[in-house]
Each structure stands twice: as C-alpha cells, then as structure tokens.
Amino acid sequence: MTEPSAGQPDPEIAALLDCLTGQRKHILGILDGLDEADLRRAVLPSGWSCLGLVRHLALDVERFWFGAVLAGDPAVIAALADEPDAWLVDPDVPAAEVFDAYRRETSLADAIITATPADTAPAWWPTDLFGKQNIHTHREILLHVIAETACHCGHLDAVRELIDGHRWLVLTG
Template sequence: MTATESPTASAEVQVLLSVLDAQRRHVLGGLDGLDAEALRRPVLPSGWSCLGLVQHLALDVERFWFRAVVTGDPAVIASLDDIDDAWQVAPDVPHTEVLDRYRTETAFADSAVDAVDADTPLAWWPHHLFGEPHLHTVRDVLLHVITETACHAGHLDAARELLDGRRWLVLT
C-alpha cells in the first residue's frame, strides 16, 4: 500500500501525494533506457546532467523539504551543510546509487506526510536560507514540491530529447 492509498492520510494529502507521485514517475520514466554515460552527459551550457538533476531532487527537494522542514529531523538538519552541490555527482558514485537515493527519499517523504493533515504546521524553517517563512503547512510544502518536481521533469524531457531524440509520452 502506498501513501496515496493509505487510510490514515487525509483525503487532501492523498490527492496531493498522488499528483506528486505522477511527477516522480515522470522523472524516472523519462530516464528509462539511458545508460550511465548518457545520464552523466551535460547537454545544456549550464553543465548539469540528468543524473545531477535527479540527485538535486533527492537531496535538495525531497530530503530537504520533507525530512528537514516537515519533520524537523535533527540528523538531516545537521547534515544539510555537508551537501556541497547536489547538482554535481562525483564520478565514483554509481548512477544506480543516485536513482536509488531518489526512490528512498520519496518513500521517506511519503511516510512523513502519510498520517498528517494538510494544515499541519512545519516542524522547522531554514531562516538562514529563506528568511521569514513563505511556506507554513504540509499543504504548502506538497504544492511547492509538486511544482518543482514538475518543472524539473520538463527539464529532463528536454535533456532526454537532446541526448537521444526520445520524447516522453509520444505515441508515434
């Protein structure tokens, strides 16, 4: 049973998790069939790779917003300064490790919001990064993460087409 099917999550949280899950599937599905070299190949002038974007989603999005901000996990909060640039994947890190980390972080995120109401206040706010809070509830974080994940899924669509011509959900 996934978080989107959980009888403990509020109906609104279930719907938001379902939408987020669709965007997460888009991210991973858009990368299906790319080998390790292609996943690491930058295709835009900024130099990011598909693998770097997935690592960013795992660490700077899923882990940060759900494990730090929503739950206030002290170990995660303490480790945030240890992340140099999540967009850059070290050459010795296997691509499978990055993809698995993303899946793991999404599962933690689902667990973090599975049994709460959308109006649940956030446990921690990174004042040092963002100043006064502009997000206040689990609903706000879910909407923010849905938006960011969807935006990056679109980036991956463009990168994938540049890498091998494949387009997401094109039937021809």
C-alpha cells in the same frame, strides 16, 4: 472536509501525494534506457546532468522539504550542512546508486507526508539561508514540491529529446 479513516492519510493529502507520485514516476521514466555516459553528460550550458538533477531532487527537494522543513528531523537538518552541492555527482558513484537514493528519499518522504495533517505548520525553516518563511502548511509544501518536481520533469524531457530524440508523452491522432 472528510475525516481520514484510522491509519489512512487525509483524502486531500492522498490526492496531492498521488499527483506527486505521478511526477516522480515521470522523473524515473524519462531517464529509463539512458546509459551512464548520457546520464552524466551536461547538455545545457548551465552544466547540470540528468543524474545531478535526480540527486538534487533526492536531497534538496524530498529530503529538505519533508525530512527537514516539515518533520524537523534533527539528523536531516544536521546532514544538510555537510552535504556537498547536490547537483554534482561524483564520477565514482554508479547511476543506480543515485536512483536508489532518490527512491529511498521519496519513500521516507511518503511516510512523513501520509502521517502529517494538511494544515500542519513546518517544524523548521532556515531563515539564515532563505529569509522569511513563505510556506506555512504541509499542503503548501506539497504543492511547492509538486510544482518543482513537474518543472524538473520538463527539464528532463527537453534534455532527453536532445540526447536521443526520445519523448515521454507523444500524442498521436
């Protein structure tokens, strides 16, 4: 494996981060142009909204996996216990604030991702909530987050199409 240059992330981590960045752009892009009402509307029987999914990604995915699990940041770990259901967005919170929080969490996560070698073990794991840890390296955390974010991209693609017919990727021949 190629060693990273001074100040540069491991090439493997950089490639994985590029993939994750693409999925994050998809999350924001598929929602571009929706008004507050549509961003808050539950379209599926499970009841989540587009804003709720973005908030979930910010708190339960980016903050949890990188700030808490990978970095073991005590402040982030402590905040997890006080956080209400991430899928729920208070009606008084503007959509822009939810999107800003997602961008902020991805930026914080990127700093952790680029500073951490691929084989680094997680610093913390909530065994009381999730049982035995089955993700053992930074690489595995990144792959998990890429898969989860991509899955949620698909959820948002379907919901956006149901709302107004807009599709993120349309191939024409």
